[in-house]
Amino acid sequence: MxxxxxxxxxxxxxxxxxxxxxxxxxxxxSAQEIITCSSRNNQRNTCSIRTRGRVRLVRQLSDATCRGNWGYRNDRIWVKNGCRAEFSVGDRRYGRYR
CATH class of the missing domain: 1.20.5 (Single alpha-helices involved in coiled-coils or other helix-helix interfaces)
Incomplete structure (x- = not known):
């Protein structure tokens, strides 16, 4: 024993x-897809995403503020004025971030 x-x-x-x-x-x-998107030379830039879901800023990487200098529409994130950040891409169907 x-x-x-x-x-x-x-x-x-x-x-x-x-x-x-x-x-x-x-x-x-519960897994998240993290996308980094950067404004180059303070110009507007867009970054493709694989979903039409929700997007949220996770971490700012630039010295320039991202407040008011980023957004998203359909399958793209846009940034401007020197904003560089990591974004979490979510899925609208379940109201959760991927």
Whole structure:
């Protein structure tokens, strides 16, 4: 009985880790697609995105402010006036970010 307990405990741990891994892979709605878009020479620039979903600014990378200097429409993000940032692209169907 003394030798059996460690084997049972080890088997339980492996099974728990395997199930956790499977559940983590099976939840693609929580994964986010991050797009970096940059204004070059303070000019307006657009960046393609693969969805017509919602977009939010995740992190500003430029010294120039991105406040009021970015937006999105359909399948594109636009930036201007030196804004450079990372954007999270979401899916409208589920109201979640991808």
């Amino acid at each position: 003394v030798m059996r307990l460690p084997i049972v405990a080890a088997t339980f741990m492996v099974a728990s880790i395997s199930i956790g891994t499977l559940l983590g892979v099976a939840a693609p709605a």
